[in-house]
Amino acid sequence: MPSPIDFYFDFSSPYGYFASHKIDALGSKHGREVKWRPFLLGVAFKTTGGAPLPSIPMKGPYHLRDMLRTAKYLGVSYRHPSVFPISSVSACRAFYWLDAKDPKRAKELARALYRAYFVDNVDISGADNVVSVGAKFGLNADELRTGISDQATKDRTKTEVDGAIAIGAFGSPYIVIDGEPFWGSDRLDQVEKWLATGGW
Amino acid sequence: MPSPIDFYFDFSSPYGYFASHKIDALGSKHGREVKWRPFLLGVAFKTTGGAPLPSIPMKGPYHLRDMLRTAKYLGVSYRHPSVFPISSVSACRAFYWLDAKDPKRAKELARALYRAYFVDNVDISGADNVVSVGAKFGLNADELRTGISDQATKDRTKTEVDGAIAIGAFGSPYIVIDGEPFWGSDRLDQVEKWLATGGW
Numbered sequence: 001m002p003s004p005i006d007f008y009f010d011f012s013s014p015y016g017y018f019a020s021h022k023i024d025a026l027g028s029k030h031g032r033e034v035k036w037r038p039f040l041l042g043v044a045f046k047t048t049g050g051a052p053l054p055s056i057p058m059k060g061p062y063h064l065r066d067m068l069r070t071a072k073y074l075g076v077s078y079r080h081p082s083v084f085p086i087s088s089v090s091a092c093r094a095f096y097w098l099d100a101k102d103p104k105r106a107k108e109l110a111r112a113l114y115r116a117y118f119v120d121n122v123d124i125s126g127a128d129n130v131v132s133v134g135a136k137f138g139l140n141a142d143e144l145r146t147g148i149s150d151q152a153t154k155d156r157t158k159t160e161v162d163g164a165i166a167i168g169a170f171g172s173p174y175i176v177i178d179g180e181p182f183w184g185s186d187r188l189d190q191v192e193k194w195l196a197t198g199g200w
Numbered sequence: 201m202p203s204p205i206d207f208y209f210d211f212s213s214p215y216g217y218f219a220s221h222k223i224d225a226l227g228s229k230h231g232r233e234v235k236w237r238p239f240l241l242g243v244a245f246k247t248t249g250g251a252p253l254p255s256i257p258m259k260g261p262y263h264l265r266d267m268l269r270t271a272k273y274l275g276v277s278y279r280h281p282s283v284f285p286i287s288s289v290s291a292c293r294a295f296y297w298l299d300a301k302d303p304k305r306a307k308e309l310a311r312a313l314y315r316a317y318f319v320d321n322v323d324i325s326g327a328d329n330v331v332s333v334g335a336k337f338g339l340n341a342d343e344l345r346t347g348i349s350d351q352a353t354k355d356r357t358k359t360e361v362d363g364a365i366a367i368g369a370f371g372s373p374y375i376v377i378d379g380e381p382f383w384g385s386d387r388l389d390q391v392e393k394w395l396a397t398g399g400w
Contacts, residue, residue, distance in 0.1 A: 047257050057247050058370035062383060072400050073390055170258035183262060186386035190273055200272050 004033040005195075006176040008164050010041040011088035011124065013172035014067045014078070017114045018185040021076050023175065024107075026188065030195035032177075036107050038092045039164035041172050048170045052085045070185070077119045086117075086125035089157070090148055094130050096156045097147035098139070112137045204233040205395075206376040208364050210241040211288035211324065213372035214267040214278070217314045218385040221276050223375065224307075226388065230395035232377075236307050238292045239364035241372050248370045252285045270385070277319045286317075286325035289357070290348055294330050296356045297347035298339070312337045 005027050009016030020036075027034040045051060053063040064080065071078030091113045099106035116122040116133045124130050127148050135141040147153055164174070168181060175182045175191055180199060182191050193200075205227050209216030220236075227234040245251060253263040264280065271278030291313045299306035316322040316333045324330050327348050335341040347353055364374070368381060375382045375391055380399060382391050393400075 044258065048259050049251075049256065050259075051249075056249065058244065058365075058368050059248050059250075062368060062370065062381060065381070066383070066387075069390065069400070073393065165258075168258050168262060170262065181262060181265070183266070184386070186384070187266075190269065193273065200269070 002032055003178060004035040006037055006167075007034050008037045008039055008169040008172065008174040008176070010172040011038055011091040011110075011113055011117065012085040013041065014071070014080075014118065015185040016172040017078075017118045018070060018074055018076055019173040019175070019188060020111065020114055021074070022185075022188055023173075023191075026192055026195065032195065036095075036110055037160060037164060038088070038095050038110065039161045039169060039172075040087075040089060040092065042087070043161055044165055044170045047165065050170065054084065074185075077115075079119055079121055081117055081121055081123070083123045083125070086123060088125065090127045090130045091124050092161070093148045093153050093157050094134055094144060096160060097144070097150065097153040100153075100156065109134060109137055109139070202232055203378060204235045205391075206237055206367075207234050208237045208239055208369040208372065208374040208376070210372040211238055211291040211310075211313055211317065212285040213241060214271070214280075214318065215385040216372040217278075217318045218270060218274055218276055219373040219375070219388060220311065220314055221274070222385075222388055223373075223391075226392055226395060232395065236295075236310055237360060237364060238288070238295050238310065239361045239369060239372075240287075240289060240292065242287070243361055244365055244370045247365065250370065254284065274385075277315075279319055279321055281317055281321055281323070283323045283325070286323060288325065290327045290330045291324050292361070293348045293353050293357050294334055294344060296360060297344070297350065297353040300353075300356065309334060309337055309339070 007023050009020065024034050054060045068078065068080060095106050095110055098109050113124055113130065113133055117124045122129055122133065124133065127145065130148065131141050131145045134144040167176065171183045173185060177191065177194055180194060207223050209220065224234050254260045268278065268280060295306050295310050298309050313324055313330065313333055317324045322329055322333060324333060327345065330348065331341050331345045334344040367376065371383045373385060377391065377394055380394060
């Protein structure tokens with residue numbers, strides 16, 4: 001069995017959201033599992049000197065346009081969130097809390113959180129809204145709320161975020177196949193060829 | 201006749217070089233001329249706070265890998281230059297000097313300069329090497345040398361670079377179709393669809 005594809009993303013990243021629609025189908029087509037690994041882009045920015053896109057002159061306005069255009073190009077539902085970007089630490093913690101118990105369901109929760117933020121315009125930066133999305137998704141609200149603030153969940157999240165930075169994830173999505181990194185939803189064509197051919 | 205496609209690029213940009221292999225065929229397929237507009241990315245960086253890729257932690261090493269991989273993926277000859285990046289002001293001036301007399305030939309000179317830098321490992325930052333590339337290309341070396349340092353050429357180059365920044369070019373390549381901007385050689389798929397459909 002070949003090793004899984006690592007799919008690093010930030011819950012606040014439109015390009016991560018776009019890639020989330022395609023990555024599992026790509027993996028499945030080539031007999032690979034996909035391990036979803038949410039992390040915090042802001043932590044990487046401390047190393048790279050990066051900044052949230054809207055704050056960057058010239059590049060910011062371009063990307064706001066590119067996000068809307070790319071969503072339509074890909075046929076992905078997208079409404080640019082009123083509050084953007086956001087801290088996604090609560091969403092990350094909810095994911096890793098559930099991942100410790102049921103990785104498959106954690107992936108579905110991630111899709112629900114992405115959808116809440118990028119389609120339904122729910123600001124998922126606060127724990128309350130994350131719990132509310134989780135409850136609609138079918139989780140027990142009290143368990144989820146306790147889980148998010150549990151020290152073990154916080155520790156696991158920190159370990160995962162540190163691990164993402166350690167392997168070089170400086171952007172979202174950041175996809176790693178057998179050690180080969182691909183940054184950006186616009187590298188999925190290369191990801192597909194890499195999976196099909198084993199690399200070049 | 202539809203308006204030309206504006207192709208902004210820096211002579212020191214691998215992704216600009218990659219796009220230079222495809223942009224005229226794309227234009228021609230859709231009945232559009234392509235206007236090549238070299239500019240200086242370093243000037244845009246003063247506004248965006250951007251920096252040359254190799255100087256950026258995490259992102260730099262990734263991109264050196266991505267450039268080699270993407271060249272192979274696209275089937276474009278590529279040897280990463282020993283000196284990278286470079287100031288491309290002399291190359292820009294040579295281009296605009298020739299462009300004032302013969303735009304079609306200026307485009308061919310741009311291809312020769314790109315090839316010298318990204319295939320033959322010629323450091324085209326200095327006027328001497330630019331003149332040498334121009335001479336091999338068939339230009340009169342003395343005329344080119346004089347042309348590069350001519351005040352009119354310098355003024356034209358400055359006007360073009362300022363114009364590129366004014367329309368928002370913060371990266372290379374930066375391609376504009378009827379006012380719609382596309383950044384990056386990885387947006388050529390959207391460029392093609394935009395040309396075919398008139399936008400979405």
